[in-house]
Amino acid sequence: MSVNKVILLGNVGGDPEIRYPEKDFPVAYFSLATNQQIGNTEVTEWHNIVMTGEQARYAERYIRKGCRLYIEGSLRTRQYTDKFNISRKRTEIYTIFFEILGRNA
Numbered sequence: 657m658s659v660n661k662v663i664l665l666g667n668v669g670g671d672p673e674i675r676y677p678e679k680d681f682p683v684a685y686f687s688l689a690t691n692q693q694i695g696n697t698e699v700t701e702w703h704n705i706v707m708t709g710e711q712a713r714y715a716e717r718y719i720r721k722g723c724r725l726y727i728e729g730s731l732r733t734r735q736y737t738d739k740f741n742i743s744r745k746r747t748e749i750y751t752i753f754f755e756i757l758g759r760n761a
Contacts, residue, residue, distance in 0.1 A: 684712035
């Protein structure tokens with residue numbers, strides 16, 4: 657048995673970027689910041705969030721920079737070659753469930 661589950665509660669770092677890798681199939685990409693107190697220092701961790709299909713459509717309409725967001729998802733790592741022909745890896749959280757908990761006024 658194995659488990660791949662991530663639970664995050666944080667603030668959206670920027671408006672979602674929506675792409676259409678296939679016709680009528682949106683994918684939303686954005687960052688989410690979580691904070692952790694370590695001693696007297698607050699450390700911020702940035703996470704790469706991915707939403708697909710109906711979730712991406714919802715994200716496009718309602719999720720904005722600064723929103724407080726609860727996310728459940730799974731980790732996926734992909735490898736790609738950047739524009740300088742350098743091989744890179746990117747770890748992303750693919751959203752299974754999410755809820756907007758608050759918005760910036």
